[in-house]
Amino acid sequence: MRIDVITIFPEYLEPLNVSLVGKARARGQLDVRIHNLRDWTHDRHNTVDDSPFGGGPGMVMKPEPWGEALDAVTASGADAADTAEAVDGAEAVDAADVSERRPVLVVPTPSGLPFTQELAVELSEQPWLIFTPARYEGIDRRVIDEYADRYDVREVSIGDYVLAGGEAPVLVIVEAVARLLPGVLGNAESHRDDSFAPGAMADLLEGPVYTKPPVWREREVPEVLLSGHHGKVARFRRDEAFRRTTANRPDLIERCDPAALDKADRALLAELGWEELPDGRFGRAAPAVEE
Ligand code: 6GU
Secondary structure, X not given: OEEEEEEOOHHHHHHHHOHHHHHHHHOOOOEEEEXXXXXXXXXXXXXXXXXXXXXXXXXXXXXXXXXXXXXXXXHHHHHHHHOOOOOOXXXXXXXXXXXXXXXXXXXXXXXXXXXXXXXXXXXXOOOEEEEOOOOOOOEOHHHHHHHXXXXXXXXXXXXXXXXXXXXXXXXXXXXXXXXXXXOOOOOXXXXXXXXXXXXXXXXXXXXXXXXXXXXXOOEEOXXXXXXXOHHHHHHHHHHHHHHHHHHHOHHHHHOOOHHHOOHHHXXXXXXXXXXXXXXXXXXXXXOOOOO
């Protein structure tokens, strides 16, 4: 996969050299290119912002540098032939794939669609992503409109809070996507039980995990995990997942597909004070009304 990031703070993207993403780059599985937006300005002060039409606080990113930057970066697909060679038979960045297919433009903004594991999976299937993290009050709207005519543009928010710029969201999205690429995580099975992974544990948060030593500061690892009984271990983990999900994300329980709940799940939810609704879903039991 190829990833381009256009930013006024290239140094903010330095963490992409570290850990999982850094290793994927070193192995040639990921071709990340960071660009300085100011390289596409032409005035003495490398101006990228101006005051908003219609008034109001803050500044807006000017369309011209973004337009020139996006034209240059989107046109550079054909030069992807010089991308990193795969090491140790790892899957190399497919240059042909990049040049033949259009990039997906990912525009981080607090007013975008929520970034979810489902979107991470979808983005991980693309050959080429271009990120446009903004500062100030955002980018002149005409830039997004201009490229939405030619490319798949995704305005994405990473949560219900406001950050000073889109660079941290780029780090978040790239890490979520990169770990899904074939061969990037050591063990492909590692995805399977992820919280929010599609499949058997869908819509449940992952429960607690333990390792050696079996006793630490007089705290014991739950005995069932040492038993070697796979069925009991699976049930324990599922129970813990329900306990954590009911406590931290009751909304996920309320949306849970009733067909995904077995008898033991139902019994546990009842024990945790949830009530079964006529359609088989679960709702938080109404608190007893005090007289
Ligand atoms: Cl993508 N950008 C900014 N500036 N703030 C955010 C965000 C994005 N997602 C949540 N808050």
